[in-house]
Amino acid sequence: MLNTHYTDVAIIGGGPAGLAAALAARRAGAEHVTVLERNHELGGILQQCIHNGFGLHRFKEELTGPEYAYRFIPQVEADPKIHVYLNTMVLSLSPEKEMTAVHPVHGLINLKAKSVILAMGCRERTRGALSIPGTRPAGVYTAGTAQRFVNMDGFMPGKRVVILGSGDIGLIMARRFTMEGAKVEAVVEIMPYPAGLARNIAQCLEDFDIPLYLNSTVTKIHGKDRVEGVTISQVDDNWCPIPGTERYIPCDTLLLSVGLIPENELSQEAEVPLDPRTGGPIVDESRETLVSGIFACGNVLHVHDLVDYVSEEAEIAGEAAARYALKQTADGVVNGKNGMGGQFTIKPGDGIRYVLPQRVTQGAEVDLYMRVTQPMDAITLSLSGVTLARKRQVRPSEMLKIKLKAQHWDSLLEDGKAQGRELCLAAEPRL
Amino acid sequence: MGEKTHYDVIVIGGGVVGTAVLRTLSRYQLKAALLEKHAEVGWGATKANSGIVHAGFHNKPGSWMAKLCVAGNQMYDQLCDELDVPFLRNGLMMVARTQEEEEILQQFYQQGLANGVPGMEILDGDAARRLEPNLAEEITLVLRASTGGIVAPFELAAAMAENAAANGADVYTEVEVAGISHGDDGFTITSKDGGTWKATYIVNSAGLFSDDLARMCGLDVPSLIPRKGEEYILDQRVGNLVRHTIFPVPTPKSKGILVIPTAEGNLMIGPTALEMPYKDELSTTAEGLDEILSFTQRLVPKISRRDIIASFAGIRSGSPTGDFIFETSHEGKAVHLLGIESPGLTAAPAIAEHAAEMLAEGGLSLIEKPDFNPRRPKVIRFKQLSDEEKEEVIKENPLYAHVVCRCETITEGEIVDAVRRGARTVDGVKFRTRAGMGRCQGGFCTPYVVKILARELGVSPLEITKRGKGSELLTAEAKSFLKGGETNA
Ligand SMILES: Cc1cc2nc3c(=O)[nH]c(=O)nc-3n(C[C@H](O)[C@H](O)[C@H](O)COP(=O)(O)OP(=O)(O)OC[C@H]3O[C@@H](n4cnc5c(N)ncnc54)[C@H](O)[C@@H]3O)c2cc1C
Numbered sequence: 001m002l003n004t005h006y007t008d009v010a011i012i013g014g015g016p017a018g019l020a021a022a023l024a025a026r027r028a029g030a031e032h033v034t035v036l037e038r039n040h041e042l043g044g045i046l047q048q049c050i051h052n053g054f055g056l057h058r059f060k061e062e063l064t065g066p067e068y069a070y071r072f073i074p075q076v077e078a079d080p081k082i083h084v085y086l087n088t089m090v091l092s093l094s095p096e097k098e099m100t101a102v103h104p105v106h107g108l109i110n111l112k113a114k115s116v117i118l119a120m121g122c123r124e125r126t127r128g129a130l131s132i133p134g135t136r137p138a139g140v141y142t143a144g145t146a147q148r149f150v151n152m153d154g155f156m157p158g159k160r161v162v163i164l165g166s167g168d169i170g171l172i173m174a175r176r177f178t179m180e181g182a183k184v185e186a187v188v189e190i191m192p193y194p195a196g197l198a199r200n201i202a203q204c205l206e207d208f209d210i211p212l213y214l215n216s217t218v219t220k221i222h223g224k225d226r227v228e229g230v231t232i233s234q235v236d237d238n239w240c241p242i243p244g245t246e247r248y249i250p251c252d253t254l255l256l257s258v259g260l261i262p263e264n265e266l267s268q269e270a271e272v273p274l275d276p277r278t279g280g281p282i283v284d285e286s287r288e289t290l291v292s293g294i295f296a297c298g299n300v301l302h303v304h305d306l307v308d309y310v311s312e313e314a315e316i317a318g319e320a321a322a323r324y325a326l327k328q329t330a331d332g333v334v335n336g337k338n339g340m341g342g343q344f345t346i347k348p349g350d351g352i353r354y355v356l357p358q359r360v361t362q363g364a365e366v367d368l369y370m371r372v373t374q375p376m377d378a379i380t381l382s383l384s385g386v387t388l389a390r391k392r393q394v395r396p397s398e399m400l401k402i403k404l405k406a407q408h409w410d411s412l413l414e415d416g417k418a419q420g421r422e423l424c425l426a427a428e429p430r431l
Numbered sequence: 432m433g434e435k436t437h438y439d440v441i442v443i444g445g446g447v448v449g450t451a452v453l454r455t456l457s458r459y460q461l462k463a464a465l466l467e468k469h470a471e472v473g474w475g476a477t478k479a480n481s482g483i484v485h486a487g488f489h490n491k492p493g494s495w496m497a498k499l500c501v502a503g504n505q506m507y508d509q510l511c512d513e514l515d516v517p518f519l520r521n522g523l524m525m526v527a528r529t530q531e532e533e534e535i536l537q538q539f540y541q542q543g544l545a546n547g548v549p550g551m552e553i554l555d556g557d558a559a560r561r562l563e564p565n566l567a568e569e570i571t572l573v574l575r576a577s578t579g580g581i582v583a584p585f586e587l588a589a590a591m592a593e594n595a596a597a598n599g600a601d602v603y604t605e606v607e608v609a610g611i612s613h614g615d616d617g618f619t620i621t622s623k624d625g626g627t628w629k630a631t632y633i634v635n636s637a638g639l640f641s642d643d644l645a646r647m648c649g650l651d652v653p654s655l656i657p658r659k660g661e662e663y664i665l666d667q668r669v670g671n672l673v674r675h676t677i678f679p680v681p682t683p684k685s686k687g688i689l690v691i692p693t694a695e696g697n698l699m700i701g702p703t704a705l706e707m708p709y710k711d712e713l714s715t716t717a718e719g720l721d722e723i724l725s726f727t728q729r730l731v732p733k734i735s736r737r738d739i740i741a742s743f744a745g746i747r748s749g750s751p752t753g754d755f756i757f758e759t760s761h762e763g764k765a766v767h768l769l770g771i772e773s774p775g776l777t778a779a780p781a782i783a784e785h786a787a788e789m790l791a792e793g794g795l796s797l798i799e800k801p802d803f804n805p806r807r808p809k810v811i812r813f814k815q816l817s818d819e820e821k822e823e824v825i826k827e828n829p830l831y832a833h834v835v836c837r838c839e840t841i842t843e844g845e846i847v848d849a850v851r852r853g854a855r856t857v858d859g860v861k862f863r864t865r866a867g868m869g870r871c872q873g874g875f876c877t878p879y880v881v882k883i884l885a886r887e888l889g890v891s892p893l894e895i896t897k898r899g900k901g902s903e904l905l906t907a908e909a910k911s912f913l914k915g916g917e918t919n920a
């Protein structure tokens with residue numbers, strides 16, 4: 001059999017989540033940290049995001065994706081106790097925290113860790129999953145694939161483009177294509193409001209006079225060998241195309257920017273339960289999953305629109321994973337629980353699509369991250385009747401962060417509102 | 432170069448039938464070639480079908496379909512073993528839900544017996560559900576045939592072409608035959624772009640277009656009836672819903688809409704059956720999908736729209752007689768294979784034997800080659816190897832450690848191997864290796880596959896196509912539109 005290597009904290013994925021987690025684990029005292037990254041370089045998806053707009057919260061500066069990554073990469077590389085394996089793809093993970101990976105020189109690697117951090121990011125939703133009727137010509141790409149072609153390989157995948165979905169990557173690519181001299185004919189969004197950040201709508205579409213069609217979708221793809229056009233239609237309240245509203249737009253490329261899905265094949269193999277609402281693992285405030293010693297952060301946990309929050313979340317996971325590893329004795333037994341029990345469950349209520357973490361320990365002061373179901377004005381966010389915050393304007397595209405404080409716990413516990421240990425987070429219109 | 436050779440036999444059309452004919456011919460001491468209009472073989476009906484190796488109870492006793500389906504079925508084990516093509520005898524079930532359907536089902540059982548189909552049995556609903564727990568409760572009677580199987584049809588055609596080439600046959604792609612004439616020196620075949628080819632014998636296996644070619648040879652054949660079938664592929668997560676291929680009781684026009692495990696571990700649902708005015712309309716439709724879902728959910732209720740990851744459509748070359756049609760012209764020197772609709776995939780190896788016999792009747796001498804090698808070098812499928820085997824192949828070739836398609840765990844080594852075996856396009860790589868066939872449908876790996884193809888073929892990425900000329904993936908170098916323009920997007 002293969003030789004087994006040992007490490008304290010193993011991190012799967014070397015994107016912004018993996019990088020920040022590695023540094024945090026070291027700061028918390030982990031002596032042997034291993035980062036496994038399948039790409040030939042660290043940085044994850046940031047390496048192909050050459051536009052500005054990263055790091056405003058964290059560094060108070062507008063950085064490009066690679067620049068943001070380089071705020072972390074040199075530190076990781078300089079630390080002799082962080083072992084980075086590039087070109088290394090993790091193929092399997094067990095609940096006992098054993099994994100197999102492949103490397104071109106080392107071949108198959110067996111690694112056993114005291115704690116594991118899942119930081120595999122996410123992937124784009126594709127057309128098949130949407131099954132748009134029509135032919136299957138060349139010229140249909142996800143926005144991220146197009147981004148890779150243009151920014152990493154230096155090739156344009158088309159000249160006349162329609163973009164389905166108003167997610168951020170699609171918006172960014174609308175601008176990129178236009179600046180490269182291609183014509184972006186339209187961005188088509190099925191919902192009554194855009195999926196991407198308001199600033200991207202302004203900077204990527206409005207500044208370039210690119211039309212955005214809301215309540216609309218692509219109902220047919222035309223063209224035999226290469227895309228020749230698409231039919232778009234308006235949709236009704238049930239997202240069904242309205243007959244008679246069809247419109248043909250000639251184009252040679254259809255980009256899909258219809259959302260991202262956390263990449264959880266390995267998590268599922270390790271029997272980590274997922275939250276159907278986020279597509280990522282269920283975690284407590286330390287970002288520990290329901291499998292003891294396996295943590296998660298970044299886009300694998302839930303899709304982030306701001307990398308700053310990814311780093312923040314990764315630091316929580318890195319620190320907790322290090323603490324977990326340090327408490328583990330030689331024979332693999334953890335000395336008592338981390339102090340993080342996650343005894344309370346938080347469920348999304350009215351107006352809330354998801355909330356994270358899904359488990360919290362009684363009394364813990366934690367940041368809650370959430371997304372709303374639709375754009376709303378003047379709302380109160382409350383947890384089982386206890387008001388946490390008021391917001392003037394909220395949108396599904398923007399993740400909200402709200403602190404759950406000691407005083408909130410006091411009211412929850414005093415009034416007996418937290419009975420059954422199930423809390424419910426709701427967004428209600430203010431009267 | 433090939434245009435100067437005078438071939439003994441030229442096969443026109445490289446679907447599963449044409450490639451099977453070519454491989455059969457490559458056993459003999461003669462010079463054979465295949466002309467295929469697409470960039471690769473197997474891209475007609477062969478690529479876009481259900482992949483079922485039928486048992487043979489569906490067809491009328493005495494028909495060519497019945498005879499060659501049962502005979503072809505029996506050839507599959509050896510064929511797929513020699514060529515290292517995924518094939519599994521998963522068995523198939525025809526299911527009845529009403530009294531009326533039960534009666535029809537019994538007739539198919541009798542028909543199967545008459546056709547000499549081995550391994551059939553009748554089960555009641557409960558017995559069938561013990562084998563297939565996800566079958567609908569309403570199902571009362573089942574005809575099960577253990578010889579039913581599933582195969583990777585495109586891989587089969589590609590493998591037969593590859594093996595034929597290894598045994599001396601020539602394969603020419605992107606050659607669309609536009610004219611056939613006959614004179615003292617045999618046949619002269621002209622291609623659409625002006626090439627000419629010479630042969631003493633020809634085989635017309637042009638699928639849906641075989642009627643056009645037969646007419647070029649002066650035969651008065653009825654037109655084939657294009658009949659489109661849409662199919663939808665479900666995520667591997669639900670690949671285990673059923674093990675058998677599940678058939679309803681058929682209608683006169685088609686075998687109905689089925690639930691099909693694929694040789695690669697996905698589940699497929701389909702096909703529809705819609706007569707078309709054209710031969711090249713391959714779109715999928717919202718109505719088709721709705722029909723398939725409502726139909727298959729009646730067989731296996733757990734099937735869900737949510738799990739669909741891909742769709743495609745294929746066109747059957749519907750036979751006007753309801754049976755395969757075999758014709759000759761030019762005193763037996765041209766053999767025409769028409770109306771090869773389902774069970775054409777199953778029957779293909781037997782059709783090839785039959786075609787060789789027809790050529791022999793026309794005077795072609797078939798003398799076995801002493802050095803015919805029926806085996807194709809094994810394909811390394813990294814994901815299926817044991818840990819030790821993985822170590823071994825990586826040591827030999829580190830490209831097997833670079834996972835390019837992460838959904839299906841397909842490595843660069845496998846993609847390079849596919850190109851060396853004849854893949855020229857992104858679809859060719861995809862169908863040979865499954866890179867891009869998983870749940871992200873090439874969203875992640877396409878740029879890498881394009882790069883590898885360009886490198887291996889020694890061309891610019893701009894020349895790489897999805898499936899031949901006109902389907903280029905990239906249109907220009909970035910920044911070429913705006914010379915020196917602002918690109919800080
Ligand atoms: C196109 C685009 C534009 C964006 N624009 C902005 C913006 O303007 N501002 C902003 O703040 N944020 C932006 N974001 C969001 C931000 O970039 C992401 O939230 C962040 O990169 C997520 O980090 P991550 O580490 O979780 O995932 P990733 O960056 O995806 O990293 C995951 C890493 O894991 C590796 N991996 C996965 N599976 C395995 C395995 N099995 N074995 C080994 N390694 C593996 C991957 O190769 C990858 O390197 C954008 C994102 C995208 C995609």
Ligand SMILES: Cc1cc2nc3c(=O)[nH]c(=O)nc-3n(C[C@H](O)[C@H](O)[C@H](O)COP(=O)(O)OP(=O)(O)OC[C@H]3O[C@@H](n4cnc5c(N)ncnc54)[C@H](O)[C@@H]3O)c2cc1C
Pocket residue numbers: 443444445446447448449466467468469472473474475476477478479480481482483484485606607608609636637638639640641659660661662702744745746747771772773774775776777778
């Ligand atoms: C939806 C669907 C599902 C099916 N399911 C099954 C099944 O489960 N089991 C089964 O046994 N059968 C099935 N069939 C039938 C089976 O697919 C066909 O019988 C079989 O593929 C026919 O092979 P072929 O080689 O005759 O045709 P094709 O694969 O169509 O090959 C013909 C080839 O000729 C080429 N060609 C055409 N004209 C020219 C020209 N002028 N010059 C050069 N080349 C030319 C074409 O490009 C093509 O590659 C199904 C069919 C469909 C459409």
